[in-house]
Amino acid sequence: MKPVTAYEGATGGRNLSVPVAPATEGSLEAFLAGEKMQAAFVDLRAWRAAGNVKPFRARPFGYLEMTASWPEIADAFLFVRKMEPGEFPEPVPKDQ
Incomplete structure (x- = not known):
């Protein structure tokens, strides 16, 4: 599974559409949406290299917030x- 995340919308495939609820306040997705980003590549290797490994909320796997x-x-x-x-x-x- 690739770490793809979204603020809102739907997921699915042929003849199937499952709503994706808007991300909660304080999550990575809410922050990026608040910055008016339509799409972004978030380079976590750069964060790791800078020592920025503090836990934060995101939902990159199955739109489940963790x-x-x-x-x-x-x-x-x-x-x-x-x-x-x-x-x-x-x-x-x-x-x-």
């Missing part, structure tokens, strides 16, 4: 302000 020392767990997060479910074309039958 508090952790993320720079010790992941190298980076990809933030998207509003997540949208993937769109997939209908499969073509093998006999066509």
Whole structure:
């Protein structure tokens, strides 16, 4: 699983859309949304190199909010302000 996170929107795939509730105040996602970021690459390696490993709230795995020392767990997060479910074309039958 890749550490992708969003402030709000929906996740899912073909014929499935699951709402992603807006991130809570004080989380990384709420901070980035408050800074008017539409997308961001959060380089946690740089935070780790600077000794900034204090735990903070984020939800990079399955949109479940967790508090952790993320720079010790992941190298980076990809933030998207509003997540949208993937769109997939209908499969073509093998006999066509």
